[in-house]
Amino acid sequence: MSGRLPLQLHIPMPLSRPGQSPRFDHINLSAAGEVRRPDPCTPEREVRDLPQLLVRVLDDAGRAVGPWNPVLPDGILMQALRAMMQTRIFEDRMFRAHRQGKTSFFMKSTGEEAIGVAQALALAPDDMCFPTYRVQGWLIARGYPLVDMMNQVYSNAHDPLKGRQLPVMYSARDYGFYSLSGNLGNRFGHAVGWAMASAYKGDHRIALGIVGEGTTAEGGFHEAMTFASVYRAPVILAVTNNQWAISSYAGIAGAEETTFAAKATGYGMPGLRVDGNDVLAVWAATCWAAERARQNCGPSLIEFLTYRAAGHSTSDDPTRYRPADEAAHWPLGDPIARLKQHLIIQGLWSEARHVQLEAELQDEVRAVQKEAEAIGTLGQSKPPLDEMFEDVFKEADWRLIEQRRELGL
Amino acid sequence: MSGRLPLQLHIPMPLSRPGQSPRFDHINLSAAGEVRRPDPCTPEREVRDLPQLLVRVLDDAGRAVGPWNPVLPDGILMQALRAMMQTRIFEDRMFRAHRQGKTSFFMKSTGEEAIGVAQALALAPDDMCFPTYRVQGWLIARGYPLVDMMNQVYSNAHDPLKGRQLPVMYSARDYGFYSLSGNLGNRFGHAVGWAMASAYKGDHRIALGIVGEGTTAEGGFHEAMTFASVYRAPVILAVTNNQWAISSYAGIAGAEETTFAAKATGYGMPGLRVDGNDVLAVWAATCWAAERARQNCGPSLIEFLTYRAAGHSTSDDPTRYRPADEAAHWPLGDPIARLKQHLIIQGLWSEARHVQLEAELQDEVRAVQKEAEAIGTLGQSKPPLDEMFEDVFKEADWRLIEQRRELGL
Amino acid sequence: MTMVQALNSALDVMLARDPDILIFGEDVGYFGGVFRVTDGLQQKYGAPRCFDAPIAEGGIIATAIGMGAYGLRPVVEIQFADYILPAFDQLASEAARLRYRSNGEFWAPITVRAPYGGGIFGGQTHSQSPEALFAHVCGLKTVIPSNPFDAKGLLIAAIECDDPVIFLEPKRLYHGPFDGHPEQATRSWAGHPAAEVPEGYYNVPLGAAAIVRSGHDATVLAYGTMVHVALAGIAESGIDAELIDLRSLVPLDIDTIMASVQKTGRCVILHEASRFGGFGAELSALVQERCFYHLESPILRVTGWDTPYPHAFEWDYFPGPARLAAALRRVMED
């Protein structure tokens, strides 16, 4: 053993920090249209190359190319564009509302809107999404009332969650949106159980679980993958790799060593790596995995490659740990701009109409915000106080009844 | 969606149950010598085929063949044979001691002795094994006093663990054997942390973590894999796939879908699948992974394919859930018989000498058992009662002091 | 019936009644569980209704919660209560909170069964009593039967309950009562009045304690195996103590407890779990808060020590009848 070099502890570090030039040369991209599209029921051993490739539909010029092009009706594309734009506007306004002291906390999905929006439109109304806080676009795409989202963010008297939850931690059963919560990754396994229940009942409904790339490190991620694989649950398991987990770059979750899609291999599950900033690719991959699930061929894992263009939350200042202009260098661009470009070259859209839609949506969201603020912002309006003691159990026991009384209720 | 078949919940089932003929046709075997041996520092993407193959050295005739043949000195092979035989004899006697009411519990590693024994001999004395209960062979190969193992099993006055632990849950720091415990998989991550500490200090020591195939489902397995991969910890992570986890066949842990070695792929870690009933293959794979770790090339995962020939523990009756003669059909045979055959065809050993050694070892173990039983079996001899209150903390606080007093000590 | 048979019968009855009930857990399928509680159920109801799970307690609970949210009523087994801790976050942060945080849109009507407690030389990882950890989590119910009749009726009530229930089965009672005298011959349930278990459906409501023995001089609060130990201890003490079997810790039958202590003026709490921060602390605090002016002597706790459960010292750790009798004599002296 003598003569050997001493061991060394390796600590992964991103290629660039504040003050340095952004670099993304470590990220392998396939050309749009390059990756084959196997039949959705293909066994995993025949698609073991896919996790290292990148499924893309829109090329740099905005053309939809290759076998994954879903060839969607124009109406759907317009719906997606509108939902993504509305999501961005909604989030910007709520972010500012936080800065104005109107609530305690907020989170944005800027740059990642394609994912939640395309998934919401691609899946069936009675499927269930087990979301992260970064897919508010799902709710918006499915027409959940904006004013209720705002009431939740403001924890006001009309808050559909009765003031019990942190802003953004929505729950919307009728919109296929499972109860969100702070504990990262915990609901990935719920998605699998829900999907197993659907299979147990002989229904047709499938589940979609989502985690961020940072969250893939949690043990619960693996347990969900294992259960999904063992029981061939009709579930789509998605990782949104937006390069950052608060201040930790994806290398801290394992991205130095391989892709997140590659995690599928260990479970004999197909893994797709998909351009997450391309609505068409997100749509196509989601449909592929949904088809697989509905045909009893089992689960899949999809890594959506994207970039978190905003800070982690209102509590975060990303310029402390990454170059301020990093987003601008992200090789997969902005999902709204890319869909807009596609629609324009298809002759379906124009700069002018875009500007007009933007203004319309701004007005709409502004009006809704007025409505919500007329009810009240955090602390100025509240659900009834006794709601604090409801729903701990189906029926309150003597402890809660006594405590409510102690509080004079 | 109409016209589709309803979803169905898939529950994995083994090929044969009690009363049926044993079948192992689902297990893919490579021929001995068939699999290439890359340089230990080869990047994972270049060895991504290995998890589906099977590294074997001894062929069916007992010849050592192919690039993984470690070409060991005869002395080492004899040491391995002796340790494996002694392990089997020790375990048989202790199992019987349990049946005679001399202790509360016992576990055997019958059929899997090659793994712990070869690892113990292949690694350096100051490396650390984070064991399962099924590698008692490690201690025996390293010369841990048999009488102390028995004293532990009997929880008697000389029990090195002072009666605090269930039988078999040894701890033997000086023999590179980390404290065992019942909670499956919990120490896999300790192995990674220990290895990281060695790297942090610039030392040369590496760690070996072991779990059963059933235990790979635990979240802690994944977290250990993730940390090992992210920090390139000098650790060997081993899965002993003995086909059963109590009554659950390996399919319940995911074996229907892919190999356990394939789990390495998701972490960008090489994964080896190795004949665990072949001392030479276990040795060779362990050395390969150790070399990789010592050269700062990071961790590896090794799946050792083996078969749990005995019941899970003294509490188990395997004939309730698998064919009674399943072990006899296991395609990779018995590790002792195979090494014996190899030594015989090498001209180093004979049936007669084997019988003689067997008798010697029986005598030796019997004598040791007498010695241990002279101290006492469970309940008839005990460590001092105040040991119950020691080592909860480095120094007992008032609660423990008072409680000791309450007990009249 | 033994307690194992009673539990099996509860599951059998419920599987037959409600197609939305299903069972899974480590080794519960073909084999019927390491303690045989699910014996024969896979054969009778088919694999999708009673099946083996991967060894991942967190995954088992997470999956059950998802199924519960879909509308099923999963009953899962954790092989030993000691191994429930990897799932603690799923229980405390998810199952217990789902209804509250979603304003009733989703909930987790799951039952988590686990063999529990010591007395079988299981050592530090097969003997523990973690009930205090669950009792502190708002939104979980915790139930612990002490005999076959209650076991069946409480398990049925737990399965029917729309809240998540932790159902802890004193494994030392599976095959017979145990009064804390290991030197005596093992007893079976045969002939015990609480072993008269109807074949069919019935339930024992959660939140109702049972007065196992009425008495005038002191109150003993116990649950699980300790109910039997308490009976022996009371007999050995010669004191006319009232014995309350809590049966469920959450919801807790505070009225029965208060009425008894207000009558007797003395209270001893008996549990097997370690003392510091154990459930006995909550009982002591409650009794003290509500019966202060009735108390004639300090409430005492007789419990496991503040150490892990040590293999060789099982009966030194286990709070047996002698320790209870001593405590009863002490509360009477004061």
Add this chain to the structure above:
Amino acid sequence: MTMVQALNSALDVMLARDPDILIFGEDVGYFGGVFRVTDGLQQKYGAPRCFDAPIAEGGIIATAIGMGAYGLRPVVEIQFADYILPAFDQLASEAARLRYRSNGEFWAPITVRAPYGGGIFGGQTHSQSPEALFAHVCGLKTVIPSNPFDAKGLLIAAIECDDPVIFLEPKRLYHGPFDGHPEQATRSWAGHPAAEVPEGYYNVPLGAAAIVRSGHDATVLAYGTMVHVALAGIAESGIDAELIDLRSLVPLDIDTIMASVQKTGRCVILHEASRFGGFGAELSALVQERCFYHLESPILRVTGWDTPYPHAFEWDYFPGPARLAAALRRVMED
């Protein structure tokens, strides 16, 4: 110094003193932690001594235990105490047991820091106080400072301790004291006597409570943020209460508690965690067992309610000075 600065200083001092100390956790490296407690340490000591961890709390604790077994003294951060639960099994079944079960061959000298408690509108998953769960586990120590001086000295003592220590940092106190009056202007630590923190090494031993205010008529037991709330509540009540800051729950300074209650004859316990099975239950039980004949009125608990921590109702949930004052008046009346 603020509490954040004091904690940072403790880590800085210890990294400089002992090369076997290292720090890791989510976002603690380059960024310096979401609460900035490790700010500048990676830059000063290099990446291997202060680095980011994958988001896997169980993995963080497991890794730390392995390092501890090797001979290092890892100090890990869990980003919020709420997120310590995925690691609960590693803490309770491994860290807390390693020394015992290996007869002292291995142990886990790890320190687990976590921001803790409410008062910052963190909602149900960024506000919890799980201390009772740790206090019940034999083999873990639990420490909760209430001011910058103690925070630094206790953290140093925790790092030096050869047992695993859970170090809970009341996040509402990070930048200033908080007496439970959210309607008043936020205060900073500047000018507070306990904010006078020496730059260098010192420690505050684990297991020694502090008498924050001496008094004759009643004893208030509190820790963390509640120490400040208690001071305000006592002032509002006009009662001459003695206030004890426990500082560590395990080991608990039982002597100081007993001496005080035996003097005052009355006791109120204040904590932010939910009541049922909370640490207040253990305190109540201990005081009752040891001071029964000195007690002139029931020991009361003023605590968070038995519900999750609700975002909109932060100040209705938070046990503020008015509730303490009312309890003090009640114990005086009786």
